[in-house]
Amino acid sequence: MSGISGIFILNNKGRVIIQRVYRADLQVHVIETFNKKLVEFDEFNQKPIVQDEFGNTYIYRNHNNLTFLIITRRNTNVMMVFAFLYQFIEVLVHYFKELEEESVRDNFVVIYELLDEVLDNGYPQITDCKNLSEFIKTESHELVKDSFFGGKEKKEENLSKYATMSTAAISWRPEGIKYKKNEIFLDVYEKLNMLIGKTGNVIEAEIIGNVVANSMLSGMPDCKLGLNDKAYFEAIGRSTNARTINFEDMKFHQCVRLSKFENERLITFIPPDGEFELISYRIPVQIKPLFQVDVIITQPKPTKIEIMVKAKSNFKEKSTANDVDIYIPVPEDVQKPEFKCAFGKSIWDQGREAIKWSFKQFVGQKEYIMQCTFNLPTVASPGREKYKQVPISINFEIPYYTVSGFQVRYLKVEERSGYNALPWVRYVTKNGDYQIRMF
Known part of the structure; x- marks a missing residue:
């Protein structure tokens, strides 16, 4: 594999937040060219690899409001680059939990330290989160202090150990691990x-x-x-x-x-x-669907809408789903909700423009019904019918159960x-x- 020429982290406006260039073959206008190339594609025909007339190949991945971009002018192993991008993002998530523009700006030092470890002159090296965590810490946004290792001599000993791990045949596990109960x-x-x-x-x-x-x-x-x-x-x-x-x-x-x-x-x-x-x-x-939801919507008069929802679980009776939330879209201009349900709890989630029907537990092979009534203003809003294009969504968790078997x-x-x-x-x-x- 030929080494990459440079790695960049861009915000959602296409501006560079972090960059590390490894080759002198990149032109000064490469980021501007990349942004212009992206404009040529809409959300339905985006390509993960883009090339320009100057011989540059752009390999990128979007994550939240960030774009992770690698540029090369050589015959690079593209699958290796993508594998590295995914692993590098996983490392940053491991360190910062929430990976977005703000967390990148708050951790310049740590990210550059990580880039020094994960890439050597454009070639991927250590990308294992556990190995990196042993000598790059985030609590103080800098490398770990001597006190963590137990003094200067201990620090040098541990750094040597993890450097040896990184180049060993089994780089992911040090020797000498002991547990009382295995x-x-x-x-x-x-x-x-x-x-x-x-x-x-x-x-x-x-x-x-x-x-x-x-x-x-x-x-x-x-x-x-x-x-x-x-x-x-x-x-x-x-x-x-x-x-x-x-x-x-x-x-x-x-x-x-x-x-x-x-x-x-x-x-x-x-x-x-x-x-x-x-x-x-x-x-x-x-x-067969684990959950089946049927909705009947009637409008007895122009200023009133009635919704009946029937939810049924199709999995085995001995299994129980926990923390079930069913979101049923409603018109954006509904008012004054009234709910009737014998099981679960129903509220109007105005932020999602939906009814939220929640169950702490939903046993298999059970069926429940919920009814609600909303008032409507005399003058309909322009987006009143948009809810018909939004599907019902369900959140759930079923312990001790796998769908695939x-x-x-x-x-x-x-x-x-x-x-x-x-x-x-x-x-x-x-x-x-x-x-x-x-x-």
Whole structure:
């Protein structure tokens, strides 16, 4: 891979907030050219890679009100650049929690220190959040003071250790880790993105999942993870009565041995210490909606509108959804709401121009009804009918449940000291972009 020429962070007006140039081959007008190129595209035909007549290639990604831009004039590995951009944004989110223009302006020193570590003359280097966190701290917006390491000698010893980690074969885990009780926790989170038509038909549906591990294991443990992966059973020529999953896309933490997975569909790894994302995956699905919402709107007279909402849960009766919020759009000029519902709590969310119907718990295979009445002004506002174009949206969380049927079959831990490790697994399904059309 050829090194990049420069990296830039721009605000939503296209102005440079942070920049680091590694090559002398960039013209002074490159940012102005990039901004002009972006104007040529609208939100429906934007391209993540743009080239100009001067031989510059612009590779960028938007995040909140920021644009992360890499410019190169060489034959650069584009996928490597995108992987770096995503990882660099993840590092900044790890440090600042909320990554936006204000947090970037407040942390110039830290970001430039991070750029010194993650890029060396335009080549990606260390991008692991845990490694970086050991010697770049954000509490005081500067490198950690000597007192954190226990004095000057201790500081030099620790910096040397983490420098060695960064260049070692297992750069993500130091040696000498010890725990009294050896445990590893796996949290399987699935977000369901679903678009449902007004008749209840599913237009689009997919699951975005990730497996977050929290390793509290001593020494250098070697872990083997077994999933109900359809491709694995096909590879070994074994049939099973259990439900299997055909994963569409899978992404692994760098600790996973990719060659082992590609050849044998086995997930083996030496985990980092502490919490990290082990796996992320995407699965297209064809399932019945977890929640079905029917809305009947009547207008008995010009100054009054009546809305009846029926919500039903379609998942198993033994499962329970927590913190369920259903947002039903209403005309922008409604007034004086009156609600009737035996279950849940209903309010008028004026900021979202919607009814918010909330449940602390919504048990599977249950159906509830809510009725509300609004007054309307005699003179209709220009945007009164806009609500018909806005879908119903639902927020929810279902513990101990996965839509896809994802299952951890086993998690084996082997370490040369021979200790017994306790694995724990938890499953949670949440809403992603879950929408239901009303009209």
